Amino acid sequence: MRPTPSGLKFLRALLMAAAVIAALWVGLRVLRDPNVFAGLGPSLSKLAQALVAMILGVGGIWALFHAANVMIEALPGRATEFLRPYVFVVPAVAVVGLYLIYPTVGTVVESFTDVPEGADPLTNYRQAFTNQEVLQAMRNNLVWLLIAPAVSVIIGLAFAALVDRVRREAVAKTFVFMPLAVSFVGASVIWRFMYAWKPPGQPQIGVLNAIWVAAGGVLVDLGLLAEVEPVAWLQVIPWNTVALIAIMVWLQVGLAMVILSAAIKGVPPELIEAARIDGASELQSFFRITVPSIWGSILTVFTTIAIAVLKVFDIIFVTTGGNFDTSVVAVRMYQEMFRFRNFGQATTMAVILLLAVLPLMAINIRNLRRQGIGA
């Protein structure tokens, strides 16, 4: 019995898919061996490995989708149309499930099960909520949450509204936007120098202390001040947390400004004009017309920054290491995980963070949907 043409086509597609999968399998097995390209020398072998991995990764994905597509093309027309979306979406969903949902569920489970034998499942949570250092970290997270997003949005909004009228708007915006391109770690290293402290009498390499001591010196010369001492900004509790929050604001203002600036430009000029004709002042039209019109964008920016703030880790880790009462939940999580190897506590920290972020995510998504972006 001869197979029908479409059956043959399907068989060929199936073979093709099998070949792609087999090739990927072999390729990945080869890549797992760290010495596979050892003959090329230590640095070149790594480069070769990276190159092969990239070709295999990108090419492999393309080949997989292509094979799947050919396969469903071989099916009768209706089935093709029905299956096509699934073929493209299911792998993505599967990957997200494997790398995001599975670990999340695992983390939650571990936080309840990784307890001393015979102890009840809530042990980790009870420990977390009675440990002074964890409570301190949570309080700090709250302070971050109260200050950083609001300040970032206010400064970003003010700047967006002001530069709207400036002639070299692009140049001005670029300067505010630039920090966004700096990584958290990079920014933290930069600001470590801003806050650096040297003993009195030595040259102050920290910008802030250099200004502080120089300005104070003038006052001392004028007899207005008895003496001026450099300040160890990162050691002064609780202002050191504010100093760290400033780094976050510096990083995020650019984001707020760009999005809000775009939103302001989207406000119909007739509306503002009408308000002005009705006798509204500049400020009135800003607060009564512009701000309400862009409220959705403000909320999006606010929640986006708030999520980043809740997860903040790098800034604290690089500058104070969580000492001097500056720790946050994410830093605790890192310490429990990598320094103390206490998985129960580490996963508990992760779950607490997750629970804190979830409502913000919900607000953010709902808001985006309302704006028709994430529908």
Place this chain on the structure above:
Amino acid sequence: MRKRWLIATITALALIVAACGGETAGTTTEATGTTEATGATEAPVTTEAGDTSTTPGAATEPTGYDDLDQALAGEFEGSTVEVWAQWLPESSEASNFTYTLEPFQEATGITVDFQPTPDYETALQVAVDGGNAPDLAQIAQPGKMHQYAESGSLVSLTDWFNTEKLQADMVPAFYELGLFQDDLYGVYYKTDVKSIVWYPVQGFADNGYEVPTTWDDLIALSDQIIADGNGNPWCISIESQEADGWVATDWMEDILLRTAPPETYNQWISHEIPFNDPEVLEAADYMSQIWFTPDYAYGGNTYINATWIGETQDPMFAEGGPQCWMQKQAAWIGGFWGANRDALADDPSLPADQWPIKPETDVDFFYFPPIEEEFGTPVLGAADMFVMFEDRPEVRALMEWLATPDAAAGWIERGGFLSPLTTVPDDWYVYPNTQLSEMVAGATTVGFDASDLMPAEVGAGTFWSGMIDWVAANGENTGEVFQAIEDSWPTG
């Protein structure tokens, strides 16, 4: 599990002693003569290091280690062993270790892919968790080795390593610190003596200051320096990136060894006495005397907390004379003195006698003085071991080689290396290790770094952060700080 550490530490009382006595092993703690070996000039080490042979497969004396013998016979030529260590890339330590490995590679034809790794503990942990562990890795904390051994990540050496030879060649305490549940996992490689205080030689001479030999002398000298208007007596700081605070824990440990019996020290580690036992608080009071007496520490408590440990002593080299005069730190600090930092950044392989600020002639050290007579002259030490994650013949060979004096030769030649092996000849050592080995030989007690033996939550957690809080409050919250550390001790 903790019990085993304790046993190890009790033996650690005898610690390095034999290593320096030059006697063949044995548990004796005789402080035998290393005395003649003071001559820093006779450094026959170079020949020893280069001497193993030039081509793989050249006939050699049996080493007592099977895999190493096979390797020296050229059987594993062309293979590669990956080694990780916490010594930073571009550091003199990494450069010295690379140099030390050369004769092994030449003699066996095995390539050692040595990767000095920043953020070491995390990086290693991630690699092990991800199944990408290096073949060999250096570990400083015995507790870390226990964790890896317990989780089954490590290769046990018991069945194939010539443990009898190792036991005979190595200071017994170090051999035992390499054990976990009676199996050998770690081979100790490098030791550090922490009980030393560095001082500017010329400055002391100019002012007629004498090296103090008792605690009272130390305090009197400190007061004298202040009275003379010579700045502050002490250079102290503890900022160290991820490990802020460890310098303070060393001080606590060193002082506790001087104010309490060794049993107390061990009970403190094993938590048989509370962390804030009165004896420990007494040691804290001694420490406060130096750390928190006004004008004693340069820059006060802010300086202590704000200054990176590599720059602690910078004021000692200020133009116009030292602004701080004494620094308690292990021998590695020499590479960080003022201009030495830059010189070594340019050329990490620069030998100590070519540094801008020279150890011994410019800056010398004295033994951190004893406090209570009945506890004699103790020494605080720490050490690095190597552990094995992959079992291949060439990896075994390198592991075995690391337990031979040849593996110490190169680094001893470069300076700053003290081996736990008793088979390393005394006369290989030069300043300061000749002096250090004598100091250890004369020690009544040798304590292993307590914070490295405590559970990580304390030893690498609250003990560190507690010391920072203590300094931040200028020592006024001693009770609270030590109570908080006690409360943080993991239960169960």
